[in-house]
Every structure is written in C-alpha cells, then in structure tokens.
Amino acid sequence: MNRSVLKLSAGRSHDIIVGARLENLGRALSHVVSGRRALVVSASPIARRYARTVLKGLRSAGFETALGLMPDGESHKTMAVVQRLYRHALSAQLDRRSILIALGGGVVGDVAGFVAATYMRGIPFVQCPTTLLAMVDASVGGKTGVDLPEGKNLVGAFWQPKLVWMDMFTLSTLPDRQWRTGIAEIIKYGMMADRALFELLENNDLARLKKSPKFLETLVARSAAIKARVVSKDERETTGLRATLNLGHTFAHAIETVSGYKTYTHGEAVAIGLCAAARLGVCVGTFPLSGVPRVDALVTRWGLSTRVKRALSRPKILAAMARDKKSVNGGFRFVVPVGIGRAKVVAHVPPDIVVRILKEIGL
Ligand SMILES: NC(=O)c1ccc[n+]([C@@H]2O[C@H](COP(=O)([O-])OP(=O)(O)OC[C@H]3O[C@@H](n4cnc5c(N)ncnc54)[C@H](O)[C@@H]3O)[C@@H](O)[C@H]2O)c1
Ligand SMILES: [Zn+2]
Known part of the structure; x- marks a missing residue:
C-alpha cells in the first residue's frame, strides 16, 4: 500500500x-x-x-x-x-x-x-x-x-x-482497451515529468503489468503523485503549470471531437497526440529528433497507435484545435516535451508547422 x-x-x-x-x-x-x-x-x-x-x-x-x-x-x-x-x-x-x-x-x-x-x-x-x-x-x-x-x-x-x-x-x-487508455496517460506523465517512469515503461508491457500487482501499484502511485504535485502548486490552472498536464491533449481533443468520440478512446487519442507533441518539440527545438522514434516505440509497445486509423478532415481538426482553450490569437498554443521528463507551453506556433505535424500523424 x-x-x-x-x-x-x-x-x-x-x-x-x-x-x-x-x-x-x-x-x-x-x-x-x-x-x-x-x-x-x-x-x-x-x-x-x-x-x-x-x-x-x-x-x-x-x-x-x-x-x-x-x-x-x-x-x-x-x-x-x-x-x-x-x-x-x-x-x-x-x-x-x-x-x-x-x-x-x-x-x-x-x-x-x-x-x-x-x-x-x-x-x-x-x-x-x-x-x-x-x-x-x-x-x-x-x-x-x-x-x-x-x-x-x-x-x-x-x-x-x-x-x-x-x-x-x-x-x-477492466477490458484491455480501458487498460491501454490509462497507460497512455502514464506515458504522458513519464514524458512530461518523470524520465525514470518513462524508462520503466520502455522495459515492460501490458501482459507483465497485469501479472504484477507491485509494478502496477508503482506505476499508479508515481503517476498520481505527479498529478498531485502539479495540482498542489496550481489547483485552479492559473499559473500555467497545470496546463502541462495537457501534453498531447490539444491534438487528442481535436481527434476525439472530429471523429465524434466514436473511433478512439481518450487514451488512444492521447497516444497519437503524444507522438505529435514529440514531433512538434523537434520543430520548436525543445525535443531531440532521436526522441521521436523512442516515443513511437513506447506507444506501440503498449498496444497503442502512433497515427490515426484513417484521415479526418484537416480543416475540421485545425478548427477544433483553434477552439481548444489552449489556443490564443495569431497561432496555436501547445504543450511540448522538453527532452524526456519535462514539458512546457509554447505559444504562437505557426499554422504551417501544425499542418506539417498533422501530416506526420496521418491527418
Ligand atoms: N476530472 C478530471 O480531472 C478528469 C481527468 C481525466 C478524465 N476525466 C473524465 O473521465 C472520463 C473518462 O473516464 P474513464 O476512462 O474511466 O471512463 P468511464 O468512466 O466511462 O469508464 C469506462 C468503462 O469502464 C467500465 N468500468 C469501470 N470500472 C470498471 C472495472 N473495474 N471493471 C470493468 N469495467 C469497468 C465503465 O462501466 C465504463 O463502461 C471522461 O468523462 C473524462 O472527461 C476527468
Ligand atoms: Zn487525458
């Protein structure tokens, strides 16, 4: 316990x-x-x-x-x-x-x-x-x-x-699909705040996790502790710190909205969003290029997809992202990974960069 x-x-x-x-x-x-x-x-x-x-x-x-x-x-x-x-x-x-x-x-x-x-x-x-x-x-x-x-x-x-x-x-x-949905958020915590957690996930898989109550407890406790730490410093999302919990989520919410919440669970969309955020991090200079295949490999290892199953209307995706509460006038606002284990908000990401990223995840 x-x-x-x-x-x-x-x-x-x-x-x-x-x-x-x-x-x-x-x-x-x-x-x-x-x-x-x-x-x-x-x-x-x-x-x-x-x-x-x-x-x-x-x-x-x-x-x-x-x-x-x-x-x-x-x-x-x-x-x-x-x-x-x-x-x-x-x-x-x-x-x-x-x-x-x-x-x-x-x-x-x-x-x-x-x-x-x-x-x-x-x-x-x-x-x-x-x-x-x-x-x-x-x-x-x-x-x-x-x-x-x-x-x-x-x-x-x-x-x-x-x-x-x-x-x-x-x-x-819990059905496997729901397990994977939770795993996507744990991958997110590793990427945004806990490199060792990310590495722990790189060395394991769902079959092993389901057989090991101790390992499961560790993953859950570390993840919940990260969320608790962030919330205790920024309970009402006023300093921007709590916003870093949204790593991958601007992409994910747009995918969920445009696909009518039917095709993807939240975590499945988050996994794709994390792959997109890694690529965006490379574009804005916060994430190494070598990190992209690492994130893709981890997402795949846990049975999640790195790209959308089929293309969705790109204008609708862009419109959904612009409506997202994380966007500001004159460009998009995103959370990007800073290496593995840290994240920050970047504002004014030009639309052409966003489109480039969307293409890479099949949109
Ligand atoms: N408040 C927050 O900070 C916050 C953060 C993230 C997500 N959310 C919200 O959480 C919701 C998604 O939560 P979720 O993914 O748990 O979905 P959910 O609550 O719909 O549960 C998913 C399915 O699993 C079933 N289920 C639950 N426990 C089970 C168990 N032990 N065994 C078998 N089946 C079980 C449920 O009946 C349901 O059909 C969304 O509405 C989202 O907006 C809130
Ligand atoms: Zn989420």
Whole structure:
C-alpha cells in the first residue's frame, strides 16, 4: 500500500491511498468524516461487481448506507443525471456532514463529484476509482462536472475529495482497451515529468503489468503523485503549470471531437497526440529528433497507435484545435516535451508547422 498526501492552499489536504481494499473504506472514512450517512454513487456494470463490498464495509463501520445508480458511459455525464442523483441524496437523507462515494471510472467520478460539490452547497466526497485512467488522472485534482450537447466538461466545479481510495483488484475486470487508455496517460506523465517512469515503461508491457500487482501499484502511485504535485502548486490552472498536464491533449481533443468520440478512446487519442507533441518539440527545438522514434516505440509497445486509423478532415481538426482553450490569437498554443521528463507551453506556433505535424500523424 502506498499513501501520499495532496496538500492544497488554506491548510486543505487529503490522502491518496494506492493499493487499498474496498472493504476497508468504511473504517478509513469513519476517521475522516463526522457524519454517519453515506451514499455510494456508481454505474451498474461497476456496482454489480463492487458496490456490495463497499456498502458492507461502510455498514460495519457504523454508516447508514444507500446506493445511487447512474447509467453507464460518457453520454450520461449530464445535468439530468445529476438531478436524479440529488433526489437519491435527498431520499437517503444526506445532510452536509454526510459523505458521497464515487465508485467507478472517470464518468462516475466527475458526475458524483459535481453532485457532492453542489448538493446543499457542497458535501464531503470520496473518489474510489475503478479504471486505470480514473486512478492516474480523473480522481486526483478536484475537477468535477458534466458535458453539454455543445461540448465536454462545460459545466463543473473544483471540489476536492476528502480521500482517494484505489483498490487495484478492481482493475482485474477492466477490458484491455480501458487498460491501454490509462497507460497512455502514464506515458504522458513519464514524458512530461518523470524520465525514470518513462524508462520503466520502455522495459515492460501490458501482459507483465497485469501479472504484477507491485509494478502496477508503482506505476499508479508515481503517476498520481505527479498529478498531485502539479495540482498542489496550481489547483485552479492559473499559473500555467497545470496546463502541462495537457501534453498531447490539444491534438487528442481535436481527434476525439472530429471523429465524434466514436473511433478512439481518450487514451488512444492521447497516444497519437503524444507522438505529435514529440514531433512538434523537434520543430520548436525543445525535443531531440532521436526522441521521436523512442516515443513511437513506447506507444506501440503498449498496444497503442502512433497515427490515426484513417484521415479526418484537416480543416475540421485545425478548427477544433483553434477552439481548444489552449489556443490564443495569431497561432496555436501547445504543450511540448522538453527532452524526456519535462514539458512546457509554447505559444504562437505557426499554422504551417501544425499542418506539417498533422501530416506526420496521418491527418
Ligand atoms: N476530472 C478530471 O480531472 C478528469 C481527468 C481525466 C478524465 N476525466 C473524465 O473521465 C472520463 C473518462 O473516464 P474513464 O476512462 O474511466 O471512463 P468511464 O468512466 O466511462 O469508464 C469506462 C468503462 O469502464 C467500465 N468500468 C469501470 N470500472 C470498471 C472495472 N473495474 N471493471 C470493468 N469495467 C469497468 C465503465 O462501466 C465504463 O463502461 C471522461 O468523462 C473524462 O472527461 C476527468
Ligand atoms: Zn487525458
């Protein structure tokens, strides 16, 4: 088990426990919150497997419990679902000292977190992530929210959990595609902040990772620690430091948007975006040419693609990138790798360079 502390301003902080067990969450929570009512929010495929264990642990620690189910998947990350969960919270008689537990992937975490941020002007909550992506990314950092028909994550709140509780055994049921999606973010952390992590990935693969709980715990703990460190220094994305977590993401978001979120998972698009960011780093002089085949090889090694499967409309990709919140007038703004293990934001990247990069990733 690995425990780290995410320290925030005004004396706020919380633990991140990697390698915890679901059955022990109730006991741990009884030391963290004063109330004794708990609502577990989850989606059926996850609840079916794991909710009973969490609920049982909560009850034996003295909590009165309820389960609030939401439909599964990104298309249900909506205000309508949030409203339904408010009613679950009311009928479970949750008050401001009660606790809400998000048990699931990033979708459940974002929605349940937003419910916690807004129900009765905010109640305590716990992130209990069950996908690799949610463990290394979505559950840490306090961003909660929902999508609108016009775009992803357009409504939300910063609301920090009281605890992040990761049980690696939940990943035993995760489909390979979801594993790879999380791996893409871990590759990102290696590239932007941790050369040794990058090298660890270069010497391993998915089959070995799934057989080695210790190795898995190491990868998750190091990744979550990088995110926690960045968030603790720039919680609300005001200094530009938190923006470096978006390495590869301007390309990735454009690929996801233009392909209608159907062809690629987020991580699959991020992997392609990392290959693009490496090439862009070469163009702007922050990344060695020899690093490009290294990044491509790592992405391939973990079963991810370095290029898009089929071309998408380049004007649409460029328009999506220009709309991305990371762009500014008169050129594009990107995060680029600075060697392996560091990243920075560069502004005013000329459109012809961007087009050159797009061609290299098949766009
Ligand atoms: N708040 C943040 O900082 C942040 C960061 C990154 C991503 N996100 C958000 O996270 C979401 C993506 O998260 P995700 O990739 O976890 O997707 P997800 O929550 O949709 O989960 C993917 C699928 O895996 C299933 N699943 C979950 N746990 C499982 C398990 N243990 N075994 C078997 N199946 C399981 C889910 O039911 C779902 O069908 C997006 O909405 C994204 O915007 C938020
Ligand atoms: Zn991401």
